[in-house]
Amino acid sequence: MKHTISVLLQNKPGVLSRVTGLFSGRGFNIESLCVAETLDPNVSCLTVVSRGDEAIIEQITKQLNKLIDVIKVTEMTADKDFVEREMALIRVKAEAHTRAEVLRVIDIFRGKVVDVSAKSYAVEITGTASKIQAVIDILRPIGIKEIIRTGTIAMCRTAKTK
Amino acid sequence: MGKISGAQAIVKCLQEEGVKTIFGYPGGAVLDLYDALMDADITNVLVRHEQGAVHAADGLARVTGEVGVAVLTSGPGATNGVTGIATAYMDSIPLVILTGQVPRPLIGNDAFQEVDIVGITRPCTKHNYLVNNIDDLVPTIREAFHIARTGRPGPVLVDLPKDLQASKMTYPEKKPIHISSYQPNYNPHPVQVEKACRRIMKAMRPVLYVGGGVTLSDASKELTELARKLSIPVTMTLMGLGAFPGTDPLSMGMLGMHGTYTANMAVAESDLLIAVGARFDDRVTGKLAEFAKKAEIIHIDIDPTSISKNVRVDIPIVADCKNALKAINKWFSSESINLEEEAGRHQAWLATIKDWTDKHPLAYKENDTIIKPQYIIETIHRLTKGKAIIATEVGQNQMWTAQFYKFDYPRHFVTSGGLGTMGFGLPAAIGAQMAFPDRTVIDIAGDGSIQMNIQELATARQFKCPVKIAILNNGYLGMVRQWQELFYDRRYSSTTMNVVPDFVELAKAYGAVGLRATQKSEVEPVIKEALATDNLVIMDFKIEQEEGVYPMVPAGKATTEMLLV
Numbered sequence: 001m002k003h004t005i006s007v008l009l010q011n012k013p014g015v016l017s018r019v020t021g022l023f024s025g026r027g028f029n030i031e032s033l034c035v036a037e038t039l040d041p042n043v044s045c046l047t048v049v050s051r052g053d054e055a056i057i058e059q060i061t062k063q064l065n066k067l068i069d070v071i072k073v074t075e076m077t078a079d080k081d082f083v084e085r086e087m088a089l090i091r092v093k094a095e096a097h098t099r100a101e102v103l104r105v106i107d108i109f110r111g112k113v114v115d116v117s118a119k120s121y122a123v124e125i126t127g128t129a130s131k132i133q134a135v136i137d138i139l140r141p142i143g144i145k146e147i148i149r150t151g152t153i154a155m156c157r158t159a160k161t162k
Numbered sequence: 163m164g165k166i167s168g169a170q171a172i173v174k175c176l177q178e179e180g181v182k183t184i185f186g187y188p189g190g191a192v193l194d195l196y197d198a199l200m201d202a203d204i205t206n207v208l209v210r211h212e213q214g215a216v217h218a219a220d221g222l223a224r225v226t227g228e229v230g231v232a233v234l235t236s237g238p239g240a241t242n243g244v245t246g247i248a249t250a251y252m253d254s255i256p257l258v259i260l261t262g263q264v265p266r267p268l269i270g271n272d273a274f275q276e277v278d279i280v281g282i283t284r285p286c287t288k289h290n291y292l293v294n295n296i297d298d299l300v301p302t303i304r305e306a307f308h309i310a311r312t313g314r315p316g317p318v319l320v321d322l323p324k325d326l327q328a329s330k331m332t333y334p335e336k337k338p339i340h341i342s343s344y345q346p347n348y349n350p351h352p353v354q355v356e357k358a359c360r361r362i363m364k365a366m367r368p369v370l371y372v373g374g375g376v377t378l379s380d381a382s383k384e385l386t387e388l389a390r391k392l393s394i395p396v397t398m399t400l401m402g403l404g405a406f407p408g409t410d411p412l413s414m415g416m417l418g419m420h421g422t423y424t425a426n427m428a429v430a431e432s433d434l435l436i437a438v439g440a441r442f443d444d445r446v447t448g449k450l451a452e453f454a455k456k457a458e459i460i461h462i463d464i465d466p467t468s469i470s471k472n473v474r475v476d477i478p479i480v481a482d483c484k485n486a487l488k489a490i491n492k493w494f495s496s497e498s499i500n501l502e503e504e505a506g507r508h509q510a511w512l513a514t515i516k517d518w519t520d521k522h523p524l525a526y527k528e529n530d531t532i533i534k535p536q537y538i539i540e541t542i543h544r545l546t547k548g549k550a551i552i553a554t555e556v557g558q559n560q561m562w563t564a565q566f567y568k569f570d571y572p573r574h575f576v577t578s579g580g581l582g583t584m585g586f587g588l589p590a591a592i593g594a595q596m597a598f599p600d601r602t603v604i605d606i607a608g609d610g611s612i613q614m615n616i617q618e619l620a621t622a623r624q625f626k627c628p629v630k631i632a633i634l635n636n637g638y639l640g641m642v643r644q645w646q647e648l649f650y651d652r653r654y655s656s657t658t659m660n661v662v663p664d665f666v667e668l669a670k671a672y673g674a675v676g677l678r679a680t681q682k683s684e685v686e687p688v689i690k691e692a693l694a695t696d697n698l699v700i701m702d703f704k705i706e707q708e709e710g711v712y713p714m715v716p717a718g719k720a721t722t723e724m725l726l727v
Contacts (some may be wrong), residue, residue, distance in 0.1 A: 062466050070290045070343055
């Protein structure tokens with residue numbers, strides 16, 4: 001089962017290495033990883049997507065918490081409401097007969113064209129991982145030359161009622 | 163006060179932390195530090211290999227409970243220490259390792275004697291630092307000590323660039339340490355304590371499974387009180403030996419791969435396993451699916467990651483062992499609990515346990531002339547009245563010691579459990595002797611492992627450590643040979659040591675005393691003479707060559723499937 005885990009870390013050199021070392025050392029898998037500074041320049045937020053059963057995810061969470069530089073670990077489980085986003089840059093083949101189709105698809109998914117050439121478009125798509133996957137699936141028959149993805153970031157939703 | 167150098171600040175910081183003895187080996191990158199150390203009121207033990215320095219600091223830490231300190235130079239000095247650091251990490255021993263590093267402008271440039279020791283030791287230290295700024299120097303070292311000794315203890319490495327050691331600075335005032343992201347939980351949750359106590363009340367066949375955490379937490383007294391008050395039988399892991407008196411009638415001895423028949427059977431038949439400061443290591447559990455199948459499990463541990471890692475736990479208590487046991491003892495002291503009734507309920511269980519011990523006690527095939535290693539351990543125990551500090555190497559020597567030397571006191575057994583590092587015993591014994599110059603310290607070794615850090619004989623001589631080394635000499639790498647005998651058709655691939663030095667002559671070469679026994683009758687006189695000698699002594703015991711450690715749970719089997727003598 002896929003799990004999205006958000007980790008607040010001290011923003012110091014080597015901390016990212018500790019986290020990734022922990023995952024590789026213990027055989028936990030990393031499907032994607034995204035990390036950057038937060039509002040507080042001394043704190044970074046790292047979002048990691050991992051796959052495993054309940055016991056594995058429990059161990060991952062506990063092992064992360066054990067690291068001295070880890071401030072907080074939030075496991076974004078299915079029952080916690082959270083906003084999930086990812087960005088992808090996709091270079092898609094755009095020959096004369098498919099160019100219009102590509103633009104129509106991009107428009108439907110509210111993407112943007114960020115690079116143009118005689119034979120291809122590079123498009124920028126933002127959304128949930130499943131939306132990104134949908135765009136890729138639609139564009140694949142047209143011809144995808146390259147995909148670069150950021151990895152998921154996630155933020156808890158606020159309570160709507162008191 | 164005036165400006166001092168970084169090196170002087172480091173030394174002042176060590177003194178502030180109460181460090182009296184350090185173990186190390188100088189080199190280019192620590193010249194400044196060693197210069198400053200020369201003026202300090204700290205004993206600097208010069209070892210003969212950096213691995214020895216870390217093991218010695220480890221040995222001192224194990225017997226005193228204080229943070230052990232080692233100083234290593236950059237590059238090969240630091241990498242030579244990695245085995246020692248991993249050893250301490252696996253057994254949760256508080257150490258601060260100070261390594262020299264090349265000057266800051268050269269870092270990352272493949273400089274002479276440069277290694278990324280922080281990168282290399284990231285997975286085997288509790289935490290580590292590279293100090294980049296002179297203002298961070300003292301706060302980092304203070305923090306290192308704090309992290310090493312709090313929560314679940316562990317080794318912390320601080321990498322110190324040479325130019326930083328030479329820089330001038332003002333020594334900062336001491337401030338309370340507060341790391342927002344590191345707040346270990348020492349106090350047990352009262353709800354969990356209540357749950358655990360109520361469950362203990364219902365148990366018909368309880369077992370206390372005790373590990374190194376009890377010793378690290380100095381909770382022997384509380385544990386012993388609980389066990390005796392409620393008449394609960396106790397089994398110890400290798401790291402837990404001594405946490406509960408081995409000669410107590412409630413003690414079942416060590417459990418696990420080479421544990422006693424009684425201990426393994428008791429765990430298998432138990433209806434309540436109370437794990438205190440232990441981590442359900444694979445040497446203890448054997449086949450996980452079969453381990454303690456009939457028992458509910460209470461687990462007291464300061465480290466949440468150890469709880470339900472291998473074995474599902476029913477009542478977890480994240481706390482310092484001492485605090486948790488105190489709370490449990492307090493609960494059972496309340497007037498409404500009838501202690502006699504509690505203890506009485508376990509009498510049938512204790513009778514079953516005694517029955518197992520009567521049927522399959524720890525035993526070996528005795529011989530009138532050939533020296534049996536178990537006999538050596540028994541004799542050492544008798545002649546030291548069970549009060550010596552015993553260090554071991556790793557392998558059969560270690561297992562026989564764990565089985566046949568009944569440890570009654572904590573912090574008397576110094577052994578590499580988690581990593582199983584051969585070559586640990588001699589330097590660790592030196593560390594223990596430096597901590598307690600007036601106590602008898604014995605290193606029990608095999609002819610293989612003693613050679614791994616044999617160079618430390620010089621350290622022992624230079625610093626007048628009258629350690630007594632007992633070599634169980636069988637000309638083989640014993641434990642591996644045993645596995646090859648049992649599972650590889652007696653194909654002794656690379657386990658026969660055709661060339662072994664004459665240890666008696668070797669002792670003399672180092673200015674130590676060398677004694678030899680080749681017959682059973684010579685064993686006791688040799689040990690007596692060694693104990694009476696005020697010098698480093700090597701006792702070379704030529705033992706039965708193909709003796710095995712039994713009981714033995716073969717890999718992958720349930721702990722009830724023991725091979726017996």
